[in-house]
Amino acid sequence: MTERLLTARDLRVSFHTRDGDNQAVRGVSFHIDAGETVGIVGESGSGKSVTARAIMSLIQPPGELIGGEIEFRGELLNELPERKWRKIRGNQIAMVFQDPMTSLNPVKKIGQQMIEVIRRHRGLGQEAAKQEAIRLLREVGISDPERRIGQYPHEFSGGMRQRVMIAMALSCQPELLIADEPTTALDVTIQAQILELFKRLKDNPDTAVILITHDLGVVAQVCTRVIVMYGGMIMEEAPVEDLFYRPQHPYTIGLLRSVPKRGGGTRERLVPIEGTPPDLLDPPPGCPFITRCPHAMDKCKELPPMFHIGPGHRSLCWLAEKDHPTVEEVGAGEGNTDV
Amino acid sequence: MSETAERNVLVDVRNLKKHFSKGKNVWGRTTEVLKAVDGVSFQIRRGETFGLVGESGSGKSTVGRCLLRLYDYTDGEVRFDGHDLTKLGEKALKPFRRRIQSIFQDPYSSLNPGMNVLDLIGEPMNIHGLYPGEERKEAVAALLERVGLKREHLYRYPHEFSGGQRQRISIARALSVRPDFVVCDEPISALDVSVQAQVVNMLEDLQAEFGLTYLFVAHDLSMVRHISDRIGVMYRGRLVEVADSDELYDNPLHPYTKALLSAIPIPDPRAANARIVWTGEPEDAERPPLREMAPGHYAALPE
Numbered sequence: 142m143t144e145r146l147l148t149a150r151d152l153r154v155s156f157h158t159r160d161g162d163n164q165a166v167r168g169v170s171f172h173i174d175a176g177e178t179v180g181i182v183g184e185s186g187s188g189k190s191v192t193a194r195a196i197m198s199l200i201q202p203p204g205e206l207i208g209g210e211i212e213f214r215g216e217l218l219n220e221l222p223e224r225k226w227r228k229i230r231g232n233q234i235a236m237v238f239q240d241p242m243t244s245l246n247p248v249k250k251i252g253q254q255m256i257e258v259i260r261r262h263r264g265l266g267q268e269a270a271k272q273e274a275i276r277l278l279r280e281v282g283i284s285d286p287e288r289r290i291g292q293y294p295h296e297f298s299g300g301m302r303q304r305v306m307i308a309m310a311l312s313c314q315p316e317l318l319i320a321d322e323p324t325t326a327l328d329v330t331i332q333a334q335i336l337e338l339f340k341r342l343k344d345n346p347d348t349a350v351i352l353i354t355h356d357l358g359v360v361a362q363v364c365t366r367v368i369v370m371y372g373g374m375i376m377e378e379a380p381v382e383d384l385f386y387r388p389q390h391p392y393t394i395g396l397l398r399s400v401p402k403r404g405g406g407t408r409e410r411l412v413p414i415e416g417t418p419p420d421l422l423d424p425p426p427g428c429p430f431i432t433r434c435p436h437a438m439d440k441c442k443e444l445p446p447m448f449h450i451g452p453g454h455r456s457l458c459w460l461a462e463k464d465h466p467t468v469e470e471v472g473a474g475e476g477n478t479d480v
Numbered sequence: 481m482s483e484t485a486e487r488n489v490l491v492d493v494r495n496l497k498k499h500f501s502k503g504k505n506v507w508g509r510t511t512e513v514l515k516a517v518d519g520v521s522f523q524i525r526r527g528e529t530f531g532l533v534g535e536s537g538s539g540k541s542t543v544g545r546c547l548l549r550l551y552d553y554t555d556g557e558v559r560f561d562g563h564d565l566t567k568l569g570e571k572a573l574k575p576f577r578r579r580i581q582s583i584f585q586d587p588y589s590s591l592n593p594g595m596n597v598l599d600l601i602g603e604p605m606n607i608h609g610l611y612p613g614e615e616r617k618e619a620v621a622a623l624l625e626r627v628g629l630k631r632e633h634l635y636r637y638p639h640e641f642s643g644g645q646r647q648r649i650s651i652a653r654a655l656s657v658r659p660d661f662v663v664c665d666e667p668i669s670a671l672d673v674s675v676q677a678q679v680v681n682m683l684e685d686l687q688a689e690f691g692l693t694y695l696f697v698a699h700d701l702s703m704v705r706h707i708s709d710r711i712g713v714m715y716r717g718r719l720v721e722v723a724d725s726d727e728l729y730d731n732p733l734h735p736y737t738k739a740l741l742s743a744i745p746i747p748d749p750r751a752a753n754a755r756i757v758w759t760g761e762p763e764d765a766e767r768p769p770l771r772e773m774a775p776g777h778y779a780a781l782p783e
């Protein structure tokens with residue numbers, strides 16, 4: 142039996158801007174089990190990063206968590222005082238951001254920064270913390286770590302800094318690591334090194350990972366389960382095989398078609414999704430994908446419920462209504478991977 | 481090369497070098513040189529798309545900028561349609577400035593935020609004296625519609641458009657002066673996956689319609705394969721391999737190309753990447769020149 146680590150229920154985040162409320166996240170529910178690697182994909186502005194920040198309680202004004210709850214190991218995080226929160230963040234949940242340079246202190250040696258974090262979170266002595274830092278750097282594939290810990294961030298390449306950030310996040314042995322586009326700014330060869338690290342984490346039962354990316358290749362290679370977001374909502378969620386081989390939601394299908402096929406010869410025409418994503422200041426009522434969906438019908442002006450497609454597989458689309466019960470009807474008991 | 485093959489070549493790059501000075505000493509003498517492009521030769525045929533790939537800093541964008549003559553070169557030669565552009569002054573270059581256009585990565589910074597769409601697309605027409613007077617607005621509106629925007633957009637400003645729409649405006653702007661050759665430097669990397677396909681399809685359609693030739697610089701190797709007829713792989717300022725796209729992907733010869741291709745994450749959970757690692761060559765190693773290993777397939781491998 143898998144162990145439930147995190148459950149997010151009906152998360153809602155808005156940014157109060159001059160032009161009105163930007164409804165960045167509009168009712169997002171999902172869960173993470175211990176040890177699994179879950180990908181969140183979706184286009185720019187679909188709410189991936191805001192969802193991650195909401196889990197970390199890092200939404201700042203003009204943003205506001207206007208609804209929903211986050212449960213971690215049976216405890217409701219959003220009701221905790223900030224002090225307790227800070228303890229969980231860093232000890233049990235860690236996050237790696239897209240730009241590693243902004244999260245490292247440029248005037249402190251890498252080793253010193255790592256040792257501080259390790260001592261703070263794990264209560265190790267100076268020498269033990271140093272050995273741990275060296276071990277972690279080696280684990281993320283940095284050669285000659287004994288020498289490297291004496292260097293400053295600017296002496297590291299972008300890919301190495303990103304690996305240092307991951308090493309630091311892992312140094313607190315978190316039960317959940319959230320990585321927001323950890324490879325997007327990197328060259329493919331360096332991305333490949335970091336993905337190998339994530340593949341190793343996938344097999345590590347002590348650390349669950351949420352990997353945010355827009356790259357379907359990364360998802361296919363590293364994740365066990367995938368959440369597809371669009372317009373601030375979850376469109377589809379499925380085990381990785383199902384998502385690539387039995388996609389249900391028209392947005393997922395569109396996304397998979399718009400990338401060049403592997404082995405497909407050159408000049409085989411791509412099938413784009415026409416149109417542009419919804420304006421979250423004034424989202425269309427009903428299905429967020431309605432303005433671009435080739436199957437849109439009258440009914441879609443009303444927001445569909447989540448339909449239960451199969452174990453761990455659900456889709457927010459009226460097309461699934463005929464053959465599938467809603468997730469609610471199935472209940473939490475059966476497909477135990479549903480929320 | 482035979483004479484017909486010669487006539488088929490639109491862009492002929494010969495031993496191009498572009499070095500930047502990294503530091504100067506107190507007397508203003510250059511102390512350190514960055515060899516961004518260090519002896520690159522290739523040809524682009526009329527009507528084809530030549531893809532240029534490589535990691536950041538490998539020199540691919542610098543090659544593109546040299547072809548646009550945004551810089552003077554340190555050494556080497558660029559011939560366009562038989563004319564040597566290398567030594568031409570700005571005045572003599574002007575007709576070529578019309579025939580060679582560009583589309584860049586960032587549709588946010590490459591469009592002047594203070595200009596509306598009519599002026600943005602009309603500006604190059606103005607510079608080259610095309611479509612004077614009343615005709616201008618009609619020509620711009622027709623182009624806008626051709627790139628999938630609407631006539632109503634003529635008086636709007638860049639910030640009112642999405643990234644994909646802005647890239648369409650950049651494309652319309654580049655095409656406004658009826659060029660022969662377009663340097664596309666990472667034209668889709670700032671766009672969403674679903675919108676990338678829209679722009680790539682549009683570039684392909686426009687190429688067929690107007691007989692355009694493209695240089696397509698990008699780091700997304702699967703898109704490059706999709707759009708290019710031939711591909712050059714750059715590594716540290718040099719080309720290490722040039723071949724037809726399918727041939728390059730099916731039968732890479734240079735260890736760097738192999739490493740690069742094996743690093744692309746395959747969007748299929750049933751296919752695992754078999755990664756090939758290349759540790760690179762020492763800084764001071766002798767670098768072999770490109771040699772033809774199979775018909776049309778060149779690689780820089782030791783004899």
Ligand SMILES: Nc1ncnc2c1ncn2[C@@H]1O[C@H](COP(=O)(O)OP(=O)(O)OP(=O)(O)O)[C@@H](O)[C@H]1O
Nearest residue numbers: 156158163165184185186187188189190191192421
């Ligand atoms: N600090 C902020 N102030 C105002 N709006 C914000 C802020 N941060 C995010 N948003 C808005 O919230 C929405 C969701 O943004 P989010 O960053 O989650 O997207 P994303 O899916 O991570 O996109 P990307 O792929 O570009 O990283 C967007 O409309 C964005 O403009």
Ligand code: SF4
Nearest residue numbers: 428431434441458459
């Ligand atoms: S609910 Fe309707 S509009 Fe939305 S994805 Fe399904 S068919 Fe398309």
Ligand SMILES: [Mg+2]
Nearest residue numbers: 189190191321
């Ligand atoms: Mg984001």
